[in-house]
Amino acid sequence: MSTLISDTPIEWRVSRETIPYPDAVSEMEARAASIARGEAREQIWLLEHPPLYSAGTSAKPSDLVDPARFDVFSSGRGGQYTYHGPGQRVAYAMLDLRLRGRDVSAFVRGLEQWIIDTLAALDVVAERKTGRVGVWVTHDDGREEKIAAIGVRLKKWISFHGIAINVAPDLSHFSGIVPCGISEHGVTSLSALGKTTDMAIVDKALRQSFEAIFGPTVNAKL
Numbered sequence: 001m002s003t004l005i006s007d008t009p010i011e012w013r014v015s016r017e018t019i020p021y022p023d024a025v026s027e028m029e030a031r032a033a034s035i036a037r038g039e040a041r042e043q044i045w046l047l048e049h050p051p052l053y054s055a056g057t058s059a060k061p062s063d064l065v066d067p068a069r070f071d072v073f074s075s076g077r078g079g080q081y082t083y084h085g086p087g088q089r090v091a092y093a094m095l096d097l098r099l100r101g102r103d104v105s106a107f108v109r110g111l112e113q114w115i116i117d118t119l120a121a122l123d124v125v126a127e128r129k130t131g132r133v134g135v136w137v138t139h140d141d142g143r144e145e146k147i148a149a150i151g152v153r154l155k156k157w158i159s160f161h162g163i164a165i166n167v168a169p170d171l172s173h174f175s176g177i178v179p180c181g182i183s184e185h186g187v188t189s190l191s192a193l194g195k196t197t198d199m200a201i202v203d204k205a206l207r208q209s210f211e212a213i214f215g216p217t218v219n220a221k222l
Contacts, residue, residue, distance in 0.1 A: 003101030004110045005215045008041070010095070012207060013220035015047040018086065021054065021073050028160040031094050036156040042099075043220065044162075044210065045092040046203055051085035051170075053177050056151050066176035077151035077161035079133055081177040087169035087189070089202055093152070093162040095214065102157060108150065110213050111163055115148045117209035118165070122195055122202065137188055145188035146179060165206075166190065168197040 024047065034040035051070045056079035063081045064072065070085075084090060097107055112128055115135045119126040126135045126147055135148040148165045166189035174187045191197045211217055 003106060004213055006099040007215060009216045009218040011041045011043040011220040012217040013043055013045045014203060018050050019047045021049050021052050028092055028094060032155060032158040032160045035094060035096055036158045042096055043094045047090050048086055049084040051173055054082050054084060056080050063178035063181055069176040077153045079151040080181040082149050082179060083174050083177060085169050085173055087167055088164050089167050090164045091162050093159050095159045097157040111150050114209050114213055115163055118205045121205040124193060124195055132182060145186045147188050167199060167202055
């Protein structure tokens with residue numbers, strides 16, 4: 001993971017209000033372009049969205065089970081259909097891979113480890129699963145459920161989009177899609193597992209775990 005670390009502090013931004021998806025994408029794209037030009041710091045942006053479905057570049061139309069349920073947005077990120085909504089902590093990562101080894105696979109593994117370490121700090125054992133995107137929880141009875149999603153895009157070696165951890169969303173909202181194209185497994189959340197749903201506690205764990213993998217952060221000036 002050492003190649004992912006940079007000594008230059010990364011802005012850490014937290015939005016307390018719900019951010020419409022198109023507004024977030026527009027801001028991410030603008031920030032990524034500024035980073036590529038050397039005009040802005042890298043940034044991690046924590047937020048929540050209104051309920052919506054997002055289609056990644058590999059999304060299959062048949063996986064959109066209930067297209068009328070929520071707004072549906074096409075997204076330039078990798079992956080298939082995913083859900084965003086209140087109670088889910090989204091973390092958008094606008095990072096410069098020119099400073100971090102230019103290794104896309106290592107970067108994605110770093111994002112996965114960020115989630116795994118964050119959940120471990122919140123008393124949840126989570127793991128990667130071969131052939132599946134995201135981070136998973138295995139129950140005592142053998143059931144496997146997804147607790148976090150990953151979907152990123154790179155442009156000029158600058159990343160945007162990022163990760164989403166289910167803190168306390170309405171899990172029934174996932175029924176309008178086949179999440180990430182995987183129908184044989186369910187989804188879960190910190191709430192469903194009986195763990196903390198305090199977003200401030202989740203955010204603290206996210207920041208500490210992030211810094212151990214990617215380097216120091218500094219509060220964004222808004």
